[in-house]
Amino acid sequence: xxxxxxxxxxQLKNKETQEKAFRELISLYKERLYWHIRKIVIIHDDAxxxxxxxxxxxxxxxxxxxxxxxxxxxMYRIATNEAISHLNKRAKLNKIxxxxxxxxxxxxLYADEYFDGDEIQLKLQMALATxxxxxxxxxxxxxxxxxKYADMSEILETSVGGLKASYHHARKKIEQFVLNExx
Amino acid sequence: xxxxxxxILNELNSADTGFSVPDNYFDQFEKDLQENRxxxxxxxxxxxxxxxxxxxxxxxxxxxxxxxxxxxxTPDNYFNKIDQRTLDNxxxxxxxxxxxxxxxxxxxxxxxxxxxxxxxxxxxxSFKSGDKVFDIETIEISEIESWMDEDLISFSSYDISETFxxxxxxxxxxxxxxxxxxxxxxENIENLILEN
Numbered sequence: 001x002x003x004x005x006x007x008x009x010x011q012l013k014n015k016e017t018q019e020k021a022f023r024e025l026i027s028l029y030k031e032r033l034y035w036h037i038r039k040i041v042i043i044h045d046d047a048x049x050x051x052x053x054x055x056x057x058x059x060x061x062x063x064x065x066x067x068x069x070x071x072x073x074x075m076y077r078i079a080t081n082e083a084i085s086h087l088n089k090r091a092k093l094n095k096i097x098x099x100x101x102x103x104x105x106x107x108x109l110y111a112d113e114y115f116d117g118d119e120i121q122l123k124l125q126m127a128l129a130t131x132x133x134x135x136x137x138x139x140x141x142x143x144x145x146x147x148k149y150a151d152m153s154e155i156l157e158t159s160v161g162g163l164k165a166s167y168h169h170a171r172k173k174i175e176q177f178v179l180n181e182x183x
Numbered sequence: 184x185x186x187x188x189x190x191i192l193n194e195l196n197s198a199d200t201g202f203s204v205p206d207n208y209f210d211q212f213e214k215d216l217q218e219n220r221x222x223x224x225x226x227x228x229x230x231x232x233x234x235x236x237x238x239x240x241x242x243x244x245x246x247x248x249x250x251x252x253x254x255x256x257t258p259d260n261y262f263n264k265i266d267q268r269t270l271d272n273x274x275x276x277x278x279x280x281x282x283x284x285x286x287x288x289x290x291x292x293x294x295x296x297x298x299x300x301x302x303x304x305x306x307x308x309s310f311k312s313g314d315k316v317f318d319i320e321t322i323e324i325s326e327i328e329s330w331m332d333e334d335l336i337s338f339s340s341y342d343i344s345e346t347f348x349x350x351x352x353x354x355x356x357x358x359x360x361x362x363x364x365x366x367x368x369x370e371n372i373e374n375l376i377l378e379n
Binding site for chain 1: 346
């Protein structure tokens with residue numbers, strides 16, 4: 001993919017080849033992006049909305065894609081921003097802040113038919129819900145996806161040092177949350 | 184015999200480092216890594232066949248969106264001109280003054296209103312009793328406060344707006360959007376939302 005990235009982007013921009021290339025692009029990234037989004041928005045239906053919006057945005061803006069970053073980073077960035085704005089809209093609608101919204105969503109995970117995690121996984125989600133949005137996203141990308149800091153830096157447009165600090169703080173807070181729960 | 188530099192390097196290269204690893208470390212490594220990755224799963228699942236039909240769903244959405252234009256058109260520059268045309272059609276009204284209930288000006292107005300009402304109240308009382316004269320200076324503030332506390336005298340927003348007809352009070356819905364925005368700029372919106 002990387003070797004042919006320029007050719008592939010040209011195909012995505014060319015009206016003649018666009019549909020075939022776009023189908024291939026969706027096929028390549030739909031699952032990766034879905035799980036990335038799902039970990040941010042938590043509810044499947046929300047993840048589906050955000051994923052669709054992400055691909056629609058990619059399709060509409062591919063003409064303006066300059067190739068300054070990798071296609072994959074660009075798409076992850078769109079997906080992350082879409083997921084964040086989706087949560088912000090929901091929080092605004094419910095007149096609560098983001099952490100309040102996150103807590104509300106996680107409280108309903110027990111009854112979610114698309115969550116089959118055990119007690120520990122649920123507790124981890126509860127701990128994650130107490131983190132600021134950015135720390136939560138950084139933790140998800142590092143802990144669950146084991147993504148390289150350099151890639152995360154390109155996606156989140158944050159320095160590697162900043163990301164490491166965010167991850168460190170997130171881990172500390174989660175550990176503290178779990179310790180307090182045990183008491 | 185003295186060893187030369189090359190011999191020393193060769194000797195170091197072939198020497199054992201002295202480090203060792205636990206038994207079966209490398210056999211176990213891959214397994215542990217895999218298990219560790221397995222543990223790090225958030226527990227979310229996607230509906231069955233969700234990914235199988237996703238491409239079609241997106242492409243359908245893009246195709247149908249492209250076809251859902253209504254076919255309606257507007258005259259050239261319609262949207263560029265509409266702002267000015269609308270402004271030309273509405274008469275520019277003098278903006279109403281909005282006063283805050285806790286502003287100094289409002290408190291001043293209230294005190295005038297109280298004074299005026301008290302004057303009227305005691306004039307009538309004096310007229311009726313005939314033998315004792317009251318004026319505003321002879322009344323203790325505490326007495327006025329206790330009358331207000333006991334609801335013996337009260338002032339509604341109507342009393343005030345009738346007396347001062349160039350001032351609009353809260354509760355009237357005839358503010359322009361700009362006036363409301365100007366007012367809200369000085370307020371903490373989150374507090375207003377929480378209060379309402």
